[in-house]
Structures are given as structure tokens and as C-alpha cells.
Amino acid sequence: QVQLVESGGGVVQPGGSLRLTCAASGFTFTKYVMYWVRQAPGKGLEWVASIWYDGSNDNYGDSVKGRFTISRDNSKNILYLQMNSLRVDDMAVYYCARPGGYCSDGVCPPPRMDVWGQGTTVTVSS
Amino acid sequence: DIQLTQSPSFLSASVGDRITITCRASQGVSSILAWYQQKPGKAPKLLIYAASTLQSGVPSRFSGSGSGTEFTLTISNLQPEDFATYYCQQLHSLPITFGPGTKVDI
Numbered sequence: 758q759v760q761l762v763e764s765g766g767g768v769v770q771p772g773g774s775l776r777l778t779c780a781a782s783g784f785t786f787t788k789y790v791m792y793w794v795r796q797a798p799g800k801g802l803e804w805v806a807s808i809w810y811d812g813s814n815d816n817y818g819d820s821v822k823g824r825f826t827i828s829r830d831n832s833k834n835i836l837y838l839q840m841n842s843l844r845v846d847d848m849a850v851y852y853c854a855r856p857g858g859y860c861s862d863g864v865c866p867p868p869r870m871d872v873w874g875q876g877t878t879v880t881v882s883s
Numbered sequence: 884d885i886q887l888t889q890s891p892s893f894l895s896a897s898v899g900d901r902i903t904i905t906c907r908a909s910q911g912v913s914s915i916l917a918w919y920q921q922k923p924g925k926a927p928k929l930l931i932y933a934a935s936t937l938q939s940g941v942p943s944r945f946s947g948s949g950s951g952t953e954f955t956l957t958i959s960n961l962q963p964e965d966f967a968t969y970y971c972q973q974l975h976s977l978p979i980t981f982g983p984g985t986k987v988d989i
Contacts (some may be wrong), residue, residue: 792979794927797971802919802927802970818978819884832897852926868974869917869932876926 759783759872761853766877773843773881779836779853779874786834787811788859792870793827793838795849795879805851806838810859812826821847850876885901885973887982894987900961904985905956906971915975918947918956920988921984924969930969961987 765777779791793805806827808815814829826839836853853874858866886909893921896902901976906916914934919927929938934954944959958965974986 801984802921802972802981807977807979857929857932859896862918867933867936867939868915869929870919870927870972871929871932871938873926873928 759855761855761872761874763781763851763853763877766851766879768880768882769843770883771843771881774841775843777838777840777851777853777879778839779838780838781820781834781836781853784839784855784872786829787831789882790859791836792829792854792856793836794852794854794870794873795847796852796876797846797849797867800849803849808836829882840879843879845881848879850878850879852876884975884978885896885912885980887971887973887980889969889971889982890986891986892983894985895989896961897989898961898963901959902961902987904956904969904971904987906949906956906982908952908954908973910976911951912973912975913964914950915973916947916949916954917972918945919970919972919973920967921970927970932944958987 760782764779806817808827824842828837854870855872857869857871888907916934918931918966921927935947954979968984
């Protein structure tokens with residue numbers, strides 16, 4: 758079945774780095790835009806980054822721009838989030854998510870995030 | 884950036900109630916708006932997309948409406964499993980943004 762499984766979270770000191778991984782299965786990964794979304798403890802949801810199906814374009818939220826890099830390996834069906842210069846306010850559960858469809862022949866389905874992983878927890882603390 | 888506000892932020896309700904949550908956008912987002920349900924310790928679950936389209940497998944007691952800057956999520960005949968936090972999300976423009984959430988509690 759369609760599944761996203763995140764890993765790579767852990768405890769890191771401020772200023773440190775971490776790479777998150779999202780393993781995709783059960784669908785044609787190479788056709789889909791992919792997202793990272795995070796949720797700080799007790800807070801709401803925040804979009805972090807998106808990457809096109811072929812990795813040719815990426816976008817970031819202002820709070821992570823210049824520090825985080827989203828990438829993908831379509832040969833392995835894996836999505837990554839490289840997080841550098843981590844700050845205390847980056848502490849959160851990080852989810853990868855997949856949209857409900859993909860563009861075909863220039864026609865795109867209504868945007869939404871319909872498949873989510875279980876999340877991986879990043880703790881930034883000295 | 885498009886800001887989303889939700890009202891109320893907290894809602895106390897009972898099983899069988901009909902409730903409505905409102906999401907307002909600081910700029911028009913056409914119908915490019917989704918609603919999610921989240922329970923503690925779990926990932927968000929898509930309920931509604933394109934403002935009013937029910938996601939497959941979601942009970943018909945959930946419905947969405949609106950376009951432009953004002954949207955509503957309505958839950959009819961509230962069930963025990965519906966007590967959760969609900970978020971709206973706009974995907975019309977980058978950055979993608981979420982509302983602050985509405986917690987529905989007993």
C-alpha cells in the first residue's frame with residue numbers, strides 16, 4: 758500500500774546538522790511533488806519545503822531558507838531533508854507528505870497533501 | 884504571504900452536534916484550500932480539498948464550502964472520533980500556509 762516512512766530524527770546541539778529521510782513505497786514516486794511539513798511541540802503545522810517530481814525545482818519556507826535543503830533520489834524512492842545550522846526553534850516533528858495526484862499532459866489535480874508519514878522527531882538542545 | 888485565521892480556536896461540543904469552523908484568508912485563494920484533522924501524536928489526515936471535495940474514505944458528515952477568502956468546515960452529527968484539532972491550508976500560493984487550528988473538545 759501507499760506508504761511514507763520518515764527516519765533520521767534525533768537530538769542535536771544548536772548549530773548542528775541532521776539529515777532526515779523519507780522512504781516512499783506503493784506508488785510511482787517519480788511522478789509526484791513531495792513536501793516536508795513540521796510541527797513544533799504544542800504548535801500548529803508549518804510547511805517547510807517542496808520539491809518537484811524530477812528534483813529540478815525546490816521551494817522553502819522563510820524560516821528555513823538557506824539552512825535546509827530538500828532533495829530526492831528517484832532511483833531509490835527516497836526524499837531527504839538536509840538541515841544545517843539548527844536552532845532551538847527548529848525542534849519539531851517532521852513529516853513528509855505526498856499530494857493527491859500529479860500533473861499529466863499539462864493538467865494538474867487540485868493541490869492537497871493526502872498521504873503523510875508518521876513523522877520523525879528532531880530535538881535541538883545543548 | 885497568505886495568512887489564514889480560524890475561528891473559533893477552541894470549540895466545546897457534544898456527540899450529535901453540528902459544528903462549523905471558519906477559515907479566512909488574507910488574500911483570495913480561489914478554491915485551493917484543504918482541511919485536515921489531527922489527533923494527538925498522529926499525522927494530519929486530509930478531509931476536504933478544493934474547498935468542498937470530500938477525500939475518499941472520509942465520512943459524509945464532513946463538508947466544506949467557500950471560495951476566495953472565506954471557507955467553512957462543517958461536521959454534522961459529531962461522533963466521538965471527531966474530537967480532534969482541525970487545520971485549514973492554502974496551496975494557492977507559496978509559501979503554503981496553514982491556519983492556527985481549531986481544537987474540538989467535549
